[in-house]
Amino acid sequence: MKAIAADEELTRQIQTLVINLGLLNPPADGKFGPLSTAALHRFQILMDCGEPGYLGRITAKLLIETKPEDLPTPALVLKITKETILKLRPVQSSELNESEKQGIKENESFSLIAFEPIRNHVRVAFRGETFQDQSIWYVFEKHAEIYEGSKLSFPKILPKRVRLENFPYKPQTDNFFNPTGACNVTSMAMCLTYFNTPRRKGYGQFEDELYEYAIQRGYSRWSPYDLAKIVRDYGCQDYFTEKGDMDDLKDWLAEGKPCVIHGYFTAFGHIMPVVGYDDYGLIVHDPYGEWFSSGYRTDLSGAYLRYSYGLIRRTCMPDGNFWVHFISK
Secondary structure, three states: OHHHHOOHHHHHHHHHHHHHOOOOOOOOOOOOOHHHHHHHHHHHHHOOOOOOOOOOHHHHHHHHHOOHHHOOOOOEEEEEOOOEEEEOOOOOHHHOOHHHEEEEOOOOEEEEEEEEEEOOEEEEEEOOOOEOOEOEEEEEHHHEEEEEOOEEEEOOOOOOOEEOOOOOOOOOOOOOOOOOOOHHHHHHHHHHHHOOOOOOOOOOOHHHHHHHHHHHHOOOOOOHHHHHHHHHHOOOEEEEEEEEOHHHHHHHHHOOOOEEEEEOOOOOOEEEEEEEEOOOEEEEOOOOOEEEOOEEEOOOOOOOEEEEHHHHHHHHOOOOOEEEEEEEO
């Protein structure tokens, strides 16, 4: 974003495109500030660009080709559900000085460019509204609702149970290459198959194909960033983060898309697709069989297993961080 801001002509071109799409108010002034950043980010979310925080090939192509009628959602509206305070930082009101706060009455509504939940707050970019010469503010999450047309977009009401049906299960134990250590490519092969991704070879198992592909390209199967490259090379999107949380994971699954998580189910670490959740735990496709406290039963199927939230927190999130691949078409 800083590189875009340093190029006034590029900034003006991007602003013109997002203005024409109805995501930003004119003028295109050549200054890539917080509102222009929010508008571009909103476009990337709407079009599922998979390029958060930067202007990549996919975003650039879609910016040029997308027409206003192609955008899949109506305008955003913020509704204040309880008298509250807008904040310049997502912290307790008592920690802010008066210049960092703005009172807002109950039932007021505002048009937005974009929004993003952050730390028990929602960050909002106002369209055509400023308070104390600022357009970007935070609202306590319990005091706000955000609508896309008539549809409530925030807070999300998630289903109690999600299960991705017809998600293919592939065990790693029958792999030609390294059957005890190929949970990585096997997990990605399951996800790519779920999205009907074309293979590059007409023989053998998909997971063995990905194993060879990683060697040929000099990718490390143990690097989550290289695994994400493999997924992208095969035509799908993979957003990897070392700081995912359970709410993000459930949101993703509720949209019918799988995640791949990392945890210390073995001494060296292990990864597997998550294909659902319920009140008791996550539903996984464990490529190594079924985990027990005494070790793995590799003679059992790992398809649609429920691993309790307690187990997931102990093995995957001991320090609070959650390594997650968010995979989509």
